[in-house]
Amino acid sequence: MSMKTVTSLRRGLQVLRLINETGGCQIKTLQANVDLPKPTIIRMVATLVEAGYVWRSEAGIYKVSAKVLSLANRYDADEGLLMAARPVLAKLRSEMAWPSDLAAFDGDAMVILDTGEDPGTFGLNRARGSRLPVLTTSLGRAYLAFREPRTQEELLSHLLKVEAPRSHAKLTMSRLKRILKETKEQGYSAADGEYLKNTRAVAVPILVKGRPLATINLMTVISAMEMAEVERNFVAPLLAAARQISETLSESAPGEGLAAAAL
Secondary structure, three states, rough: OOOOOOOOHHHHHHHHHHHHOOOOOOHHHHHHHOOHHHHHHHHHHHHHHHOEEEOOOOOOOEEOHHHEEEEEOOOOOOOOHHHHHHHHHHHHHHHHOOOOEEEEOOOOOEEEEOOOOOOOOOHHOOOOEEEEEOOOHHHHHHHOOOOHHHHHHHHHHHHHHHHHHHHOHHHHHEHHHHHHHHHHHOOEEEEEEOOOOOOOEEEEEEEOOOOOEEEEEEEOOOOOOOOOHHHHHHHHHHHHHHHHHHHHHHHHOOOOOOOHHOO
């Protein structure tokens, strides 16, 4: 059913999301990242403060309050996927001793559905719900490489417009197509300091009926291993974990959350 949407609500949510993702910011940061006039941004932030979802520190930094947790306390984040993945990922993380994430595609980003319970080696783990770029992360490339060609082409065009201006990595259509082709041929993706300059990571897709439902990765810091060593040590365990999760999911219908929407 087609209907007009509320633009002001969408923009307000964009402001709230940016405050959350930055861990707290000033109005000037919102101005630099949201295409809205300063008076509009100020009114939106004031509304969020009044509603209790944002608070202002003594230093003038706006941060999300604990009340934002109420917006997600009924959210069932792909229960079937998480039930199948968590025991497998717990074993993987225990054996590998390096951080790993489970992520699903959500429109213009990879969303972290699950990560290690501990802060993670050298603080590499991200919080659940974190949104990461697609084109410069191993998680995103592992997802995009296994999408059907037409959808992949459409997503690439859209994501390049979104991510290229913000990335320090060289992002061109020809380079990304080559990377995605190689990723699909070898069965895993790699990212060497392109999103976070001090990290190396590899990721694999969790395939259901031949399509990527989610992706899982393993990460390390650049000083710990060369990229070839990362691939040699991490890819086989990741592939085994992904197969195990896929087999469990194939025996039952996937959930109705972010990951299922990717199908």
